[in-house]
Amino acid sequence: MRIADRIAKDGRLSWQRKGGVVLAAFLERVSTEHTVARLLELTRLTHPDLLNQLRRFTKVGLLCRRTDLETFPAEDHFWLLGESVQRARALLQQADDGDLRELAEERGLDIDRALGNFSTQQPYPVALGKALRDARIAAGPSQAEVSAKVPTLSVSQLSQMENGKALPTLITLAELALVYGVDPVELIVRSTCKSKADRQVQVLKIAEPTFRAVLTHKFAERRLREAARTKALIRPQSS
Known part of the structure; x- marks a missing residue:
């Protein structure tokens, strides 16, 4: 892959918004395990972008990870625990803006549902x-x-x-x-x-x-x- 190919063609996909898309996917399905292949379908991010965000959130203890060594090649599974929901929502709100909402809608994700079905417009x-x-x-x-x-x-x-x-x-x-x-x-x-x-x-x-x-x-x-x-x-x- 050329370095130029790693640059997001969609200018809306900033580093924070990529993380927001990943968090929206997990928050809609709390405690559900996802393979990398399934997450690629949900987020429609490039493989390197998705892996970078998964490493980021796993490193800070937001996401859990296990590796299924009985399959070949071994598959990684990621999920968000219920006790991590508030932290995940706080991070999602930091990335929340008009562009992120457009990106999420294009992927069939619902940010308001991920944020807990409450209005984020109140003071x-x-x-x-x-x-x-x-x-x-x-x-x-x-x-x-x-x-x-x-x-x-x-x-x-x-x-x-x-x-x-x-x-x-x-x-x-x-x-x-x-x-x-x-x-x-x-x-x-x-x-x-x-x-x-x-x-x-x-x-x-x-x-x-x-x-x-x-x-x-x-x-x-x-x-x-x-x-x-x-x-x-x-x-x-x-x-």
Whole structure:
């Protein structure tokens, strides 16, 4: 193969989007084993491109691999375990854009299904608010009982957070997670996956899911502060 032949003829197939196509295929069929031949059918990537992505995701422990030595030539089988779904979705959302969706559609893949059949267009504060409300309801306490356990948080503030109208600080988020018996990191990573990708975070090209989620949270906090400041400046003029 000539070096020129290794360059993707489709300009939309960036390194990240190739990985996105592979992840979409696995997320639609969690825990299903695939041979390389089957993955070539699903992703329609070149053999070298597919192998590079499989090595990438296997190396970081996202995909599992076994080799069937009883066949000749020996076949490699790859699959995504259920406990790796959230990590895979976080990576898929990082690659998610219009071009990737076109590429997936051409291959009969469904990114929204791979992302868990939830809207990825909701703002991050709304997604986090829903996650906080679900965690509280699952744990059992009322908003008043939570406020009693987290003295710095009033019932009205918690209500605003659960409705996506305010964001907790990361310290308050950790305190709430302790009360609910959940992992605060899982809360923000899951909420990031379920919300519209943050353009400011995308520009920074951060790949690590947890740090990406923290940045999404901090940028959202900044936007809410700026909106409140602008509203405060406009109010005296209108009165």
